[in-house]
Structure formats: structure tokens, C-alpha cells
Amino acid sequence: MSEPVTTRMSRFGEVDDQYDPHALEERVFEYWDEVDAYEQTKQHRADGESYFFVDGPPYTSGAAHMGTTWNKSLKDVYIRFLRMQGYDVTDRPGYDMHGLPIETKVEEQLGFENKKDIEEFGEENFIQECKDYADEQLEGLQEDFKSFGVWMDWDDPYKTVEPEYMEAAWWGFSKAAERGLVEQGHRSISQCPRCETAIANNEVEYEDVEDPSIYVKFDLADREGSLVVWTTTPWTIPANTFVAVDADLEYVGVRAEKDGEEEILYVAEACVEGVLSEGRYDDYEIVEELSGEEMLGWSYDHPLAEKVPAHPDHDGAHEVYDADYVEADRTGLVHSAPGHGEEDFERGRELGFPVFCPVGSDGVYTEEGGKYEGQFVKDADEEIIADLEAAGAMLSAGTVSHSYGHCWRCDTGIIQIVTDQWFITITDVKDELLENVEDSQWYPQWARDNRFHDFVEDAPDWNVSRQRYWGIPIPIWTPEGRDDDEDMLVVSTREELAERVDQDVDPETIDLHKDTVDELTITDGDTTYTRIPDVFDVWLDSSVASWGTLNFPEDQSRFDELWPADLIIEAHDQTRGWFWSQLGMGTTAMGEVPYERVLMHGWALDEDGRKMSKSVGNIVQPGEAIERHGADVMRLFLLSVNPQGDDMRFSWDELRNMENSLRTLWNVFRFPLPYMRLDGFDPSETTLEEVDDDLELVDEWVLARLQSTKEAMTEELEAFRQDRALDALLEFVVEDVSRFYIQAVRERMWEESDSSSKTAAYATIYRVLRETVTLLAPYAPFVAEEIYGTLTDEDGHDTVHMEDWPAVDDYWVDEQLEEDVAFLRAIEEAGANARQQAGRKLRWPVPRVVVAADDDRVAAAVERHSDLLADRLNAREVELVDPDERWGELNYSAEADMSVLGPAFGGRAGEVMTALNEARIDDPTLESLEAAANELLDEPAEITDEMVSFVTETPEGVAGTAFGTDGDDRGVVYVDASLTDDIESEGYAREVIRRVQEMRKELDLDVEERIALELSVDDDRVASLIEAREGLILEEVRADEFSTVDVDEQGGHRKEWEVEGVDVELAIAPLSATSDAV
RNA sequence: GGGCCAAUAGCUCAAUCAGGUUGAGCGCCACUCUGAUAAGGUGGAGGCUCUCGGUUCAAAUCCGAGUUGGCCCA
Known part of the structure; x- marks a missing residue:
């Protein structure tokens, strides 16, 4: 334990018996620190071709969840892969640290209710609190990301709150302003009355709530009757300015x-029933039919005119107008208040109406609200309803459950009001945006062509102003006393700021937050300019990341070379977010899309496919996954799912599977170490090339498989399908290396004396392991590191992550061999099946295995490798039946090919298929088959060669099983399981050997330990069969002789066994221990 | 309310683009093997391919309508 820390474990040193992720990962973290693995790896690629990856900055509130973890794992695997391919990859992580979410968290912590509390606390103090909070969260996130091995530049992340980054936003915004794309405007916006700021439409969250549902009668001025409108927001009635109809719709009077009283109501024809039943009328009669067109210009009286004296009464107010937002729903007439609704506002503007909005930014009626002044709008609903009822204007008042917008952060119901906001008028450059969309390559492509394209097409102007504190101040200065966009000054950098402002400012040290810049003024001639009070929408912060991450414009050194980004990787919610904001900002500021490739992944869902959420309580913390299985396993799982568009379902089962795969790799890796160590194998002396002549077939085969694995992985990774690349790698490790290659070479490794065959196997497995862990390194960086270190010692880089991505070595490519072995394995598998059917275990030899090959390719493979096959199947002999021959004693049946039968027989195809499948014949000819099939059919069918393939029916005494690859049948294996004395002799001997081995294990004897063996068999025939193989038994169990064993005296072991129904008693004792046994 | 994506074995997913008797891994059960392997091998159970229509000789696959889940938009 007190050993000095070595910089690297010695080559082929002792390793843990079992794969222990936690201990291993701890060791590797320490090792990385010791050798500066990350820094070295970056340095190693410093001269490579540059690759500009840009990190989408996570928002610094809350910890890393499974989705963020997936996202960073994906980034890490591709950054590592690109590095191994030789690129010098930009890997600066980023954090999004401004914005309302943090403000509301801090307000919560400080117990604030509204803006007034902030003003009292002091802007400067509040901003400091927000910064502290964001910094604290950032630290947590950094630790989370590091904990699962992400290698990014953690010492120097870009932070959106640093002056040089804020400057990048100013600069981009000023570029847009230079193009004339910045304007101030009166707009109907979604306002959070608690946060007292505009929020973007995409920050509005919809929830089902119960709201008033009122039908209001607007008395017509020039005729009898009233217009009926419906609304869920009584509080907007004071601002009613006009009523909208659809000119093409049919209306009726x-x-x-009701109760003996009559009145005339105007509604859309389609809505008559609904409205009258709402109003509980006793009876009705349609007295007038007219189109919306005919109603245009009708005027009516504002029902709350007296309560709200300031109500609109300009020319044209309170009349009926046409509008395209009208539907034949509810009443077919729409109460329109341009001071509130977005559509109402647009229509009001077209009509040239002044805007009347009697509601302040806090949702409280202003003086213009008359009677309601000072009330919060939602609270005023009740009184307004009462007033409408008193005025006889209420047709019906109830409630309705509908989805209504809420503030994404504080969950307050939003209100639509009209205020002054600042916009980037991206609708002016819509064509350019759509063109630029085409300039980026998306994985998957449909996300770009459908989702993103549609989103961009419909995007409105970008409201970039927020009436808050914790954000990048908008760098606009306007003449004192005015805040419109005429004569505005837009400052682009700190340098420019220092030059222009009246105060003394040091561009090197100034912090650009609101508390600092609000005091700065600019004087031009005799006009003094002050900054507008707003800050940027937080989406604007991250939108400039592609140059902000380079500290541009402050640092101009890398921009020209790197920009735009080569790659960004984010989840699909960013189509409306970062993918979009970057496109908008890139286009307005630079005329280009700032990223060339987008890998768009999905969300992390729970095991049932539901969103992980606090309220449902189904959140899986990444920390828990690491705790249970280790970081490598968690990464492997996250990287094993399709990264293109689909959501991921978390699965503990799959994590377990991944851990099993790594355990298999671990065992494969540790298996040859003791032997290599013992034999002093030196991979730098004994290279693969050196032992080429001694390589055996399996060696060449596994090397060929390694080449195709590399090829497949490279192809998949380059197409952003790391999941498929991983599949290929794990299949190679588990199926090919562990289950086949190691099984095949273990006897060579056991050889005690030096042999060229053993050395060849060492060199082969060394090459395979070393390249395998290199291929695994981007996925599971910890375990790959430890294995690599043990294999290479001084012979490699300090870290596996400095290795080049393994290239395909043409010399070892051998597709024919791969195919041969694929056939052999299929034959072996089928042979094992046949053996089991025949009731003959693998331990017992069989005299003969017959392989009936369907085609020449299979026949050639069997011919070439019949020795190997005999060995694997424990057969004394392998016989090949060529494709054009057939084995006697067989019956045949046919298997129908539906793709041929379908077109030929149409509706009868199914019936013919059944008949063909059921027919049994003695010889596999079309004539006999047709005859047999037609016996079963009502109408005869003409069968052709292409329609069927013949299948053999196994005769008695021989078991046969079909084999094939990729679902295609390629032939049949027959196992002749008949017994001879010789075979029985070996079989029984093997049974004895295995049992002695087990007893050796139970005694915990060293592999080398010699023993004495006592054997008594309760059957004379079997005893003599075993006797015939005494030599074999002694050799295999390392016994010196058969003798009587005194278990107690010699410290031995005695046991009764039943072998194939015969009682056998075995006793063993270690020879060296005889003297000092207790 | 609209757009996009998904739905196949108990679980995770292939097969869908170019229609032809639904597959793999894991899990489960039984048997088996075991000098790297809490491993390996063989067999088995387990599917109205979300539902309903349509096209077709033939649909998991193409078309239409719906249901459920996810994202986005209103």
C-alpha cells in the first residue's frame, strides 16, 4: 500500500481478478493527474489540422441530469475520436449564466416578491448575488462533467457573464444594427406580471387552468339588437376597440x-344553437340572414364606457371590421383589443388605430383603467363581470378549462399587453436565413429539412429586450428623454465604449453589467445620450457562442482560421433554441450560418418512455448510475443508443449488459498476462510481422476480423453513428475474441515449453488487445487507459488517448477467411445442436461428422479447414458432401419461397406454400415434389425450380441440423453418434479427467502440483475401457502414478461419482504434501 | 388546435427507405460445460409488429384515420 506511486503499471503486471470499475476509475483519475494526460493529448495534436467544435453552454441552474450527461458523453466521444484522427480540436466548454431563471432562483432565496424588493436591495447587490449563484452552480456542473471522464478545457470555460464574452454579444448586435436590422417597436408581447418583463413566446409554458368564460352583448348603436362576443379574459373588455367578423362567413340575426322578454342577437349562423343554449333562452327565431361583409361598419356601444372613461373613442372605434383570425367558433364575432392580443394588435395597426392598453407592466390597471385602477387584472375579472351584468350586457358567465400560458420560470399566468420592445427584425432577412439553413449538414437530415426549415419560415421578429437586471445590457444609447430607435447609438466594444462615454472608463477592467453601464452617458454635440434600461434576452447570449468562445472580437488571432464551427451537438429542443438563435445571429451579424454540422440527439426518458420529472419522481441521477456501475459503463450505455433525433430510454438492464461486456473484455485481457509474464514475452521484439510464418489460421482470422471491425467503426463514427460503431466493437470483443479466439488458443498458451505457435498467439493477441482498447478509448476512457497501460508500459504513449485511430492494415485483411470461419462457426453451432439431439456430449468423440454443403463456397471452406472443424466438434473424421451430391438414407421435403410463389400464384400462393412445405419425398426432384404437393392441393400447381429449396429429413441414428449465416441456409451438419470401444474408452477417460480436475480445484492445488491418484470402477467393462487410456489420464491430471491413497494421512480428497450410470470412486493426494500432512 | 418523430418478444432495439413465411442481445425456464471468464454451449417458452380502414396475389413495411408517448409551435 505504501509503495511509491509509479507513473505507469509495469508491463503485464498483476491486475485485479475481477473488473472493479470504481477502484479502476479512481486509479485512472490519479494517473491522469500524474502525467497530465489531458494536456499532453492536446499538445500532441497541436500541429494537427484544426477542428472547431463549439460547446452549447448548459444553463447554470440545477445539476447535470441524464440528458446533459448524454450530451456531454456524445461530445466527448466525438472529440476524442477526432483527436485520434489527428485533428487539433477546440474543446472549450461554455456556461450560460445570465437570465430570468437565475434571477427567480435568487429572488426565491432572498424571499423577494417582486421588482420593488430588488430595487430596495440594490441592483448592484442583486447582480452580485446572481453572479455568485451562477458561479456556484457552474462549479457543480464542472465536477459532474469531470466525474464521468469528459475531457474538455475545464480550466478555461467560456462564461457568458465575463466582459469579453458580453462584448462578443455587443459586437454581434452592433453588426445587425449596422445592417439596419435593429428597431424599437410597439408590440403586443407576453408579459410576466410578476417578473415584470416581456418573455419570448417560446418561453411561455401552457397549462390547463380554469378561467372565466363569458358571452358579452355589445349593444348596436344604429339598430336594434346586439353583437355577441365570447372571451376568457374579462379584464381585456375595458380595452375593447372593435369587433371582428369573417366577411365571408354567414351570420344571422x-x-x-327568455322569461317573456325578447331581444335580437347577432352571431354566426353556425353558432346559433350554442349561444342560445349558453344564454338559456326559451325560444328563438331567425329573423335575418346576412354575410359578415354586410355587417362591416356597424357600430356599437362600449359596455363599460362609463366605468372606463379613457376607453378608446377615436374615429372608427367600436365598429365591426373584417379580420382573418375569426372562426365560426363560440359566437363567430371576436372582441378585439389591440392593446392586448397579438392578432388584435396587428389588425389594429393595419387599421391605423391608436393603441389603448390600460394595464401596466405589473399587470395592474393604470389610471386609464378608470374604476379598476390599482387592481391586478385577474383580480378585477369578478368586478368586471358584475358590472357587465349590471349593465345588462352579460349573456352568460361561466368558467372553462383550457390551456393558458404561464411564465416558464415562476409559473405566473402571463398577460398580453402592448409595450415598447427592441427587436432584431429577422423577418427582413427571411430568405437569407432559409438559404443559410441549407448550408449546414444535419444528422439526421430530416430535422433540418422539416422541423428546422418550418420553424425558421414561421419565425417572427426577435424580441431581444428584457426589463430585467441579470443579463447583458443592450448597448443602445438614445438621446435623453427619448427611447426610440431614431438617432440611437449602438456601441460594439469596450474600446469603443471607453472612447465615447463622458466618464473615465478603463476598457481593460470594466465590467459590463447593468449597474456599471447604466451610469455612463455619451455626449454628441449638445445632445446627451443615456443607455436604454433593458438587458438582452438570454437566448442572445448563447447565440454568439461561435465567436464568443474564441473571445472574438477582443482576440482576433483565431477567428479567421476557425470560424464557422465545424460541429455542434445538442438535443432536439434546441431547434427552437440554440440552433435557431445561432442561425439568426450568425445571419444578421455575419451573413452566414455559424455552424457546418449539427448532430441533433434526443431526450433522456425514463424506463417507461416518459419524461424524467421531479413531480413524477422518475428521475435517474447520473451519479446513481456511476455509483452502481461506474462511469465507463454509464457512458457505454449512453453511447450505445442512436444519437440522431430519437429519444433515449434509460435502462438499468442495458447498463448491466454493458458491464457484462466490459467484464468480458477484462477477462480476455487478463487471461494471457500470466503466460506472457512467465515467458518474458516482449511485444517490441516479437512483433506480429516477426512471427508471421508461425501464425495459425485462427490468428490470421482474428486479425482479419480486427481489420473489418476497424473499417466498420470508422465508417460509422464518421457518419455520427457511434452506437453502431460500438456494436461492431463489442461484437468483436465478445463473439470473436472471447468466445472463439481465446477458446481456440488457450491450449497453445498452456504449453510449458517455448513454441513458435505460442509466441505467434502472444503476438496476435497482443496486437488485438492493443488495438481494441484504442478503439474503445473514446467510449470507455478509464478501462481503456488501464488496459493500455498494462500492455504497453514504456512502449506506448503516456495515455491511450494520444494514440492514432487504428487504421485498417491491408496486409491482414482477408474476407475469404472471415467468411470461411463464419461458415465453420455456423457448422460448429449446428453440430453442437446435433450432438445434443443425439445425446452425445462434446467430451465424447464421435466417429464421423458429415457436412452437406449447399454451395461451393461452403464446400471450399469445409475442405480448407476440416482439421479445425474436427477439433472443434471432437470428431474423428469430417466428411464433406458436395453441393451436387447427396447423402443416401435421407428423405426430403421442400421449403417454399414466397417471393416467387406470390407473383406466380396470386391468391393461391398461401395454399401452395403450405402444400409444398408439408410434402415428403424420397428424392429431391421437382417431379416428385410436384406430385406430392398436388396430392394435397385441390387444383394442381406447376412448380418451378426457383420456388423451392429442398430440405433434408434426418434418418434414424444420425442427428442433423441445418446451418447458415445471416438467416440463409447453407447446408446441413450430420453427427454420426455411434459408439465404438475406442470412443467409449476416450469418453470415460475424459469423464474421469474432468472429475479429478474438479477435485484438484476443491483441494485448491496449484496448477503444477503433482498428485497420486486412486481409481476404482464398479463395472468391469468400463474399468477396462478406462484402463486403455491410463496414460492420457495421468498426463492430463498431472498424476505420477495410480496408487492407493490414504486421504487422512496424505491430506487428500476422496469422492464417489456416478459416470454414465456407473459408480466410480476417486481419491487424490498431493505428492509433495505427504510428509507434512496433518 | 397545428408540425415533426416514435410505437415490433418481459426489457433494449434491428428488419420499414426499394412490400415476399419477423430477427438479435439481455432476461426467464430446462439441460449442459467449465485449468481467463459471478463466463461458455444447446434447447424452450415468449409476437393479433398500437388500433381501424385502404392499396396489393402479398403489408411490420406503402396510403388514410385514430390512440399513446416525446419534441416543437399556437
Whole structure:
């Protein structure tokens, strides 16, 4: 334990018996620190071709969840892969640290209710609190990301709150302003009355709530009757300015009767029933039919005119107008208040109406609200309803459950009001945006062509102003006393700021937050300019990341070379977010899309496919996954799912599977170490090339498989399908190396004396392991590091992550061999099946295995490798039946090919298929088959060669199993399981050997330990069969002789066994221990 | 309310683009093997391919309508 820390474990040194992720990862973290693995790796590629990856900055509130973890794992695997391919990859992580979410968290912590509390606390103090909070969260995130081995430049992340980054935003914004794309405007916006700021439409979250549902009658001024409108927001009635109809829609005047009183109501024809039943009228009669067109210009009286004296009464107010937002729903007439609704606002603007909005930014009626002044709008609903009822204007008042917008952060119901906001008028450059969309390559492509394209097409102007504190101040200065966009000054850098402002400012040290810049003024001639009070929408912060991450414009050194980004990787919610904001900012500021490739992944869902959420309580913390299985396993799982668009379902089962795969790799790796160590194998002396002549077939085969694995992985990774690349690698490790190659070479490794065959196997497995862990390194950086270190010692880099991505070595490529072995394995598998059917275990030899090959390719493979096959199947002899021959004693049946039968027989195809499948014949000819099939059919069918393939029916005494690859049948293996004395002799001997081995294990004897063996068999025939193989038994169990064993005296072991129904008693004792046994 | 994506074995996913008797891994059960391997091998159970229509000789696959889940938009 107190050994000095070595910089690297010695080559082929002792390793843990079992794969222990936690201990291993701890060791590797320490090792990375010791050798500066990350720094070295970056340095190693410093002269490579540059690759500009840009990190989408996670927001610094809350910890890293499974989705963020997936995201960073994906980034890490591709950054590592690119580095191994030789690129000098930009890997600066980023953090999004401004914005309302943090403000509301801090407000919560400080117990604030509204903006007034902030003003009292002091802007400067509040901003400091926000910064502290964001910094604290950032630290947590950094630790989370490091904990699962992400290698990014953690010492120097870009932070959106640093002056040089804020400057990047100013600069981009000023570029847009230079193009004339910045304007101030009166707009209807979504306002959070608690946060007292505009929020973007995409920050509005919709929830089902219960709201008033009122039908209001607007008395017509020039004629009898009233217009009926419906709304869920009584508080907008004071601002009613006009009523909208659809000119093309049919409307009716209805004489409605209730309690003996009659009145005329105007509604859309389609809505008559609904409205009258809402109003509980007793009876009605349609007295007038007219189009919306005919109603245009009708005027009516504002029902709350007296309560709200300031209500709109300009020319044209309170009349009926056409509008395209009208539907034949509810009443077909729409109460329109341009001071509130977005569509109302647009229509009001077209009509040239002044805007009347009697509601302040806090959702409280202003003086213009008349009677309601000072009330919060939602609270005023009740009184307004009462007033409408008192005025006889209420047709019906109830409630309705509908989805209504809420503030994404504080969950307050939003209100639509009209305020002054600043915009980047991206609608002016819509064509350019759509063109630029085409300039980036998306994985998957449909996300770009459908989702993103549609989103961009419909995007409105970008409202970039927020009436808050914790954000990048908008760098606009306007003449004192005015805040419009005429004569505005837009400052682009700190340098420019220092030059222009009246105060003394040091561009090197100034912090650009609101508390600092609000005091700065600019004087031009005799006009003094002050900054507008707003800060940027937080989405603007990250939108400039592609140059902000380079500290541009402050640092101009890398921009020209690197920009735009080669790659960004984020989840699909960023189509409306970062993918979009970057496109918008890139286009308005630079005329280009700032990224060339987008890998768009999905969200991390729970095991049932539901979103992980606090309220449902189904969140899986990445920390828990690491705790249970280790970081490598978690990464392997996250990287084993399709990264293109689909959501991921978390699965503990799959994590377990991944851990099993790594355990297999670990065992494969540790298996040859003791032997290599013992034999002093030196991979730098004994290279693969050196032992080429001694390589055996399996060696060449596994090397060929290694080449195709590398090829497949490279192809998949380059297409951003790391999941498929991983599949290929794990299949190679588990199926090919562990289950086949190691099984095949273990006897060579056991050889005690030096042999060229053993050395060849060492060299082969060394090459395979070393390249395998290199291929695994981007996925599971910890375990790959430890294995690599043990294999290479001084012979490699300090870290596996400095290795070049393994290239395909043409010399070892051998597709024919791969195919041969694929056939052999299929034959072996089928042979094992046949053996089991025949009731003959593998331990017992069989006299003969017959392989009936369907085609020449298979026949050639069997011919070439019949020795190997005999060995694997424990057969004394392998016989090949060529494709054009057939084995006697067989019956045949046919298997129908539906793709041929379908077109030929149409509706009868199914029936013919069944008949063909059921027919049994003695010889596999079309004639006999047709005859047999037609016996079963009502109408005869003409069968051709292409329609069927013949299948053999196994005769008695021989077991046969079909084999094939990729679902295609390629032939049949027959196992002749008949017994001879010789075979029985070996079989029984092997049974004895295995049992002695087990007893050796139970005694915990060293592998080398010699023993004495006593054997008594309760059957004379079997005893003599075993006797015939005494030599074999002694050799295999390392016994010197058969003798009587006194278990107690010699410290031995005695046991009764039943072998194939015969009682056998075995006793063993270690020879060296005889003297000092207790 | 609209757009996009998904739905196949108990679980995770292939097969869908170019229609032809649904597959793999894991899990489960039984048997088996075991000088790297809490491993390996063989067999088995387990599917109205989300539902309903349509096209076709033939649909998991193509088309239409719906259901459920996810993202986005209103």
C-alpha cells in the first residue's frame, strides 16, 4: 500500500481478478493527474489540422441530469475520436449564466416578491448575488462533467457573464444594427406580471387552468339588437376597440326569447344553437340572414364606457371590421383589443388605430383603467363581470378549462399587453436565413429539412429586450428623454465604449453589467445620450457562442482560421433554441450560418418512455448510475443508443449488459498476462510481422476480423453513428475474441515449453488487445487507459488517448477467411445442436461428422479447414458432401419461397406454400415434389425450380441440423453418434479427467502440483475401457502414478461419482504434501 | 388546435427507405460445460409488429384515420 506511486503499471503486471470499475476509475483519475494526460493529448495534436467544435453552454441552474450527461458523453466521444484522427480540436466548454431563471432562483432565496424588493436591495447587490449563484452552480456542473471522464478545457470555460464574452454579444448586435436590422417597436408581447418583463413566446409554458368564460352583448348603436362576443379574459373588455367578423362567413340575426322578454342577437349562423343554449333562452327565431361583409361598419356601444372613461373613442372605434383570425367558433364575432392580443394588435395597426392598453407592466390597471385602477387584472375579472351584468350586457358567465400560458420560470399566468420592445427584425432577412439553413449538414437530415426549415419560415421578429437586471445590457444609447430607435447609438466594444462615454472608463477592467453601464452617458454635440434600461434576452447570449468562445472580437488571432464551427451537438429542443438563435445571429451579424454540422440527439426518458420529472419522481441521477456501475459503463450505455433525433430510454438492464461486456473484455485481457509474464514475452521484439510464418489460421482470422471491425467503426463514427460503431466493437470483443479466439488458443498458451505457435498467439493477441482498447478509448476512457497501460508500459504513449485511430492494415485483411470461419462457426453451432439431439456430449468423440454443403463456397471452406472443424466438434473424421451430391438414407421435403410463389400464384400462393412445405419425398426432384404437393392441393400447381429449396429429413441414428449465416441456409451438419470401444474408452477417460480436475480445484492445488491418484470402477467393462487410456489420464491430471491413497494421512480428497450410470470412486493426494500432512 | 418523430418478444432495439413465411442481445425456464471468464454451449417458452380502414396475389413495411408517448409551435 505504501509503495511509491509509479507513473505507469509495469508491463503485464498483476491486475485485479475481477473488473472493479470504481477502484479502476479512481486509479485512472490519479494517473491522469500524474502525467497530465489531458494536456499532453492536446499538445500532441497541436500541429494537427484544426477542428472547431463549439460547446452549447448548459444553463447554470440545477445539476447535470441524464440528458446533459448524454450530451456531454456524445461530445466527448466525438472529440476524442477526432483527436485520434489527428485533428487539433477546440474543446472549450461554455456556461450560460445570465437570465430570468437565475434571477427567480435568487429572488426565491432572498424571499423577494417582486421588482420593488430588488430595487430596495440594490441592483448592484442583486447582480452580485446572481453572479455568485451562477458561479456556484457552474462549479457543480464542472465536477459532474469531470466525474464521468469528459475531457474538455475545464480550466478555461467560456462564461457568458465575463466582459469579453458580453462584448462578443455587443459586437454581434452592433453588426445587425449596422445592417439596419435593429428597431424599437410597439408590440403586443407576453408579459410576466410578476417578473415584470416581456418573455419570448417560446418561453411561455401552457397549462390547463380554469378561467372565466363569458358571452358579452355589445349593444348596436344604429339598430336594434346586439353583437355577441365570447372571451376568457374579462379584464381585456375595458380595452375593447372593435369587433371582428369573417366577411365571408354567414351570420344571422336571431329574435331570442327568455322569461317573456325578447331581444335580437347577432352571431354566426353556425353558432346559433350554442349561444342560445349558453344564454338559456326559451325560444328563438331567425329573423335575418346576412354575410359578415354586410355587417362591416356597424357600430356599437362600449359596455363599460362609463366605468372606463379613457376607453378608446377615436374615429372608427367600436365598429365591426373584417379580420382573418375569426372562426365560426363560440359566437363567430371576436372582441378585439389591440392593446392586448397579438392578432388584435396587428389588425389594429393595419387599421391605423391608436393603441389603448390600460394595464401596466405589473399587470395592474393604470389610471386609464378608470374604476379598476390599482387592481391586478385577474383580480378585477369578478368586478368586471358584475358590472357587465349590471349593465345588462352579460349573456352568460361561466368558467372553462383550457390551456393558458404561464411564465416558464415562476409559473405566473402571463398577460398580453402592448409595450415598447427592441427587436432584431429577422423577418427582413427571411430568405437569407432559409438559404443559410441549407448550408449546414444535419444528422439526421430530416430535422433540418422539416422541423428546422418550418420553424425558421414561421419565425417572427426577435424580441431581444428584457426589463430585467441579470443579463447583458443592450448597448443602445438614445438621446435623453427619448427611447426610440431614431438617432440611437449602438456601441460594439469596450474600446469603443471607453472612447465615447463622458466618464473615465478603463476598457481593460470594466465590467459590463447593468449597474456599471447604466451610469455612463455619451455626449454628441449638445445632445446627451443615456443607455436604454433593458438587458438582452438570454437566448442572445448563447447565440454568439461561435465567436464568443474564441473571445472574438477582443482576440482576433483565431477567428479567421476557425470560424464557422465545424460541429455542434445538442438535443432536439434546441431547434427552437440554440440552433435557431445561432442561425439568426450568425445571419444578421455575419451573413452566414455559424455552424457546418449539427448532430441533433434526443431526450433522456425514463424506463417507461416518459419524461424524467421531479413531480413524477422518475428521475435517474447520473451519479446513481456511476455509483452502481461506474462511469465507463454509464457512458457505454449512453453511447450505445442512436444519437440522431430519437429519444433515449434509460435502462438499468442495458447498463448491466454493458458491464457484462466490459467484464468480458477484462477477462480476455487478463487471461494471457500470466503466460506472457512467465515467458518474458516482449511485444517490441516479437512483433506480429516477426512471427508471421508461425501464425495459425485462427490468428490470421482474428486479425482479419480486427481489420473489418476497424473499417466498420470508422465508417460509422464518421457518419455520427457511434452506437453502431460500438456494436461492431463489442461484437468483436465478445463473439470473436472471447468466445472463439481465446477458446481456440488457450491450449497453445498452456504449453510449458517455448513454441513458435505460442509466441505467434502472444503476438496476435497482443496486437488485438492493443488495438481494441484504442478503439474503445473514446467510449470507455478509464478501462481503456488501464488496459493500455498494462500492455504497453514504456512502449506506448503516456495515455491511450494520444494514440492514432487504428487504421485498417491491408496486409491482414482477408474476407475469404472471415467468411470461411463464419461458415465453420455456423457448422460448429449446428453440430453442437446435433450432438445434443443425439445425446452425445462434446467430451465424447464421435466417429464421423458429415457436412452437406449447399454451395461451393461452403464446400471450399469445409475442405480448407476440416482439421479445425474436427477439433472443434471432437470428431474423428469430417466428411464433406458436395453441393451436387447427396447423402443416401435421407428423405426430403421442400421449403417454399414466397417471393416467387406470390407473383406466380396470386391468391393461391398461401395454399401452395403450405402444400409444398408439408410434402415428403424420397428424392429431391421437382417431379416428385410436384406430385406430392398436388396430392394435397385441390387444383394442381406447376412448380418451378426457383420456388423451392429442398430440405433434408434426418434418418434414424444420425442427428442433423441445418446451418447458415445471416438467416440463409447453407447446408446441413450430420453427427454420426455411434459408439465404438475406442470412443467409449476416450469418453470415460475424459469423464474421469474432468472429475479429478474438479477435485484438484476443491483441494485448491496449484496448477503444477503433482498428485497420486486412486481409481476404482464398479463395472468391469468400463474399468477396462478406462484402463486403455491410463496414460492420457495421468498426463492430463498431472498424476505420477495410480496408487492407493490414504486421504487422512496424505491430506487428500476422496469422492464417489456416478459416470454414465456407473459408480466410480476417486481419491487424490498431493505428492509433495505427504510428509507434512496433518 | 397545428408540425415533426416514435410505437415490433418481459426489457433494449434491428428488419420499414426499394412490400415476399419477423430477427438479435439481455432476461426467464430446462439441460449442459467449465485449468481467463459471478463466463461458455444447446434447447424452450415468449409476437393479433398500437388500433381501424385502404392499396396489393402479398403489408411490420406503402396510403388514410385514430390512440399513446416525446419534441416543437399556437
